[in-house]
Amino acid sequence: MKSAVFLDRDGVINIDHGYVHQVDDFEYVEGVFEACAALKQMGYKLVVVTNQSGIARGLYTEDQFHTLTEWMDWNFADKGVDLDGIYYCPHHSEKGIGEYKVDCDCRKPKPGMIVSAAKFLKIDLAKSVMVGDKRDDMLAAQAAGIPTRILVRTGKEITSDAIEVATVVLDSIADVPAYLKSI
Template sequence: MLTPAIFLDRDGVINQDKGYVSQIDDFEFIDGSIEAMLLLKQHGYLLIVITNQSGIARGYYSEEEFMTLTEWMDWSLADRGVDLDGIYFCPHHPEKGIGEYKQDCTCRKPNTGMLESAAKELEIDFANSYLVGDKLSDIEAGQKAQLKANYLVSTGKVVCEKGALQADVVFKDLLSAAKFIVNG
């Protein structure tokens, strides 16, 4: 049986986007984001983080540093009652990547590789799933995957006009989006 999911971008949706966040000391949950994830879990949604991490590709931090921070984030959320069902990341960049990380891949949003991997591994029902992001590439990935709806939040990158037009709805934050999702 397929299960609906909420696909969440990380920086700017779950945590403050301070530019290439890679250290625990720089990671700060956005107000209401934990409450939002709890609400979504209580309503039966899988929670999947999908995040482009071009800082790895650019050599700003290593995959190991990213994984250390990710493990800390995952445990911090679990300690607050939020169990993430999956965390997927893209370490590539087609122009600014260094070495093996310089590639035009299928996982970097707006491509759908991370969503497709999650769907295969977790048996996700795309037709009843949502994406919440803070930029156009997030929305485009959700649209390509034919998710039920794709939402922007204004807690991250400045919402561009094209993103606002392509998003199903623009919310002030993840908590507002979560309340909208669960209340239909």
């Protein structure tokens, strides 16, 4: 069983401009490729776990999400970084439309995406790490049994509620490899 770094997307990998679903609006957080390459060299699998309520709200389609995700995945591959998994939740229990109005187990703060990835990719959650920009990311990781929960400042405003559930607060994903080497 391998350890993994679970990454939220908006606010961790890219700047969160709100419901990002087009290549033209996708702006990478500075240092993300270098950080991910370093994490891979340290032996971690890299798994993206992202809530995509914009799909549930009818703001964009799953096809649009997949097109952007494929483009993002190729960007990482072009930089020599293979993402081991990309999991997303298209649901929202209140704001969802039609088939997407579901109280699912995959929408963070629930741990469904993390648990699914761990089973499929044979990941040891007790040796894994979550990098997110909000409380829901930290709660999902905690519920899944991930002990190291890193909150980054490149996304949502950091709240005291989020800090309470996080292990540490760092400026960005660029700081994650050095932090993990230090613990």
